[in-house]
Amino acid sequence: MKKFEQSDRLNDLPEQFFAKLSSKVMEKVAAGHDIINLGQGNPDLPTPEHIVSRLQQAAENPVNHKYSPFRGMQYVREAAAAFYKREYGVELDPDSEVALLFGGKAGLVELPQCLCNPGDVVLVPDPGYPDYWSGVSLAEAEMVMMPLLEENQFLPDLTNISEEDAKRAKLMFLNYPNNPTGAIADQAFFDEVIAFAEKYDICVVHDFAYGSIGFDGQRPVSYLQAERSKENGVEIYTLSKTFNMAGWRVGFAVGNPSVIKALNLLQDHLHVSLFGAVQEAAESALTESYESALALSDIYERRRNTMVEAFNEAGWKVSAPKGSFFAWFKVPDGYTSESFSDILLEKAGVVVAPGIGFGESGEGYVRVGLLADEDRIKEAASRLSNLHIF
Numbered sequence: 001m002k003k004f005e006q007s008d009r010l011n012d013l014p015e016q017f018f019a020k021l022s023s024k025v026m027e028k029v030a031a032g033h034d035i036i037n038l039g040q041g042n043p044d045l046p047t048p049e050h051i052v053s054r055l056q057q058a059a060e061n062p063v064n065h066k067y068s069p070f071r072g073m074q075y076v077r078e079a080a081a082a083f084y085k086r087e088y089g090v091e092l093d094p095d096s097e098v099a100l101l102f103g104g105k106a107g108l109v110e111l112p113q114c115l116c117n118p119g120d121v122v123l124v125p126d127p128g129y130p131d132y133w134s135g136v137s138l139a140e141a142e143m144v145m146m147p148l149l150e151e152n153q154f155l156p157d158l159t160n161i162s163e164e165d166a167k168r169a170k171l172m173f174l175n176y177p178n179n180p181t182g183a184i185a186d187q188a189f190f191d192e193v194i195a196f197a198e199k200y201d202i203c204v205v206h207d208f209a210y211g212s213i214g215f216d217g218q219r220p221v222s223y224l225q226a227e228r229s230k231e232n233g234v235e236i237y238t239l240s241k242t243f244n245m246a247g248w249r250v251g252f253a254v255g256n257p258s259v260i261k262a263l264n265l266l267q268d269h270l271h272v273s274l275f276g277a278v279q280e281a282a283e284s285a286l287t288e289s290y291e292s293a294l295a296l297s298d299i300y301e302r303r304r305n306t307m308v309e310a311f312n313e314a315g316w317k318v319s320a321p322k323g324s325f326f327a328w329f330k331v332p333d334g335y336t337s338e339s340f341s342d343i344l345l346e347k348a349g350v351v352v353a354p355g356i357g358f359g360e361s362g363e364g365y366v367r368v369g370l371l372a373d374e375d376r377i378k379e380a381a382s383r384l385s386n387l388h389i390f
């Protein structure tokens, strides 16, 4: 068969580190092993019933069988604005300050293509969500990593960014509650970010994917709650985690009108908008009760408590994450993040994600998802204890 060469742009995309891990896991499962998969970020619980039934009804409405308007239905953008007003006290204009997205990932990958020219710098958290790298690569921009270190509560130290990099930077990605570290940010941090962004004319992109998941009574703050945030950036929100809707592919970007305009323009060329029934269901999720989201955060908090206690009892000294549904645990002495993950998979049938897959500063850690029920978490701890390696 004739083989067509891929474009340079595709060849230059970063390697999908976790694809390798996931095929190893699939092999084990196919061979009949009982694998406890704490390595992925796929919510394990179902979408709340009222959202599913709205989709069912909406699927029967012929209006939804047609193309949706390019930028989505007015009601869904109004629902996003109403959600931000209700949950965060933030005012948004549904026409100029909200863009509907096919999930947060789409917006995050599109943004560098919207705002960067080849050679521009994008400031990226390390460790961080690898899809930021994909967008930067497609825009032929250059990544400058911002290490997230434990001694700084996994917040970037902006004073370590060189003057030259700051001057060349067009975008800065941030994400709190954080994947993979489980750290959260406070208002003072966002104030510092905004002062930095203003000085160097950088667009802040705050990825608020885990905005609904905060522990110990701490409600995660939205970037848009900070003063002058809208002047200096956007926030990406997704329904994937808040409402267990990862498979539905719906999210939105909110904030600076010039960025929203650029996103909408690119999206006009890439696709027509989401299935109307998904937009109706999203409206229900955003405007009806928030109880299910709060209850879900409580479930993750109970799982976190169970995990931290059981892993410590098993001999692995770990500390508790403050938000998101991930824990970021140090690997024991003598292991790398990959060699430790391999041992857990091979000898205990427990999957965790090696920290190196999230960037160089992730070495020495593994990411462990809170995406299994408490019995499975206890079972994982008991298998770890039987390894006698701690």
Ligand SMILES: Cc1ncc(COP(=O)(O)O)c(C=O)c1O
Residues within 6 Å of the ligand: 041, 102, 103, 104, 105, 106, 129, 175, 179, 207, 209, 237, 238, 239, 240, 246, 250, 251
């Ligand atoms: C940090 C972070 N941002 C964004 C996303 C994208 O979510 P989605 O595309 O489902 O909205 C994820 C998903 O795992 C994530 O972990």
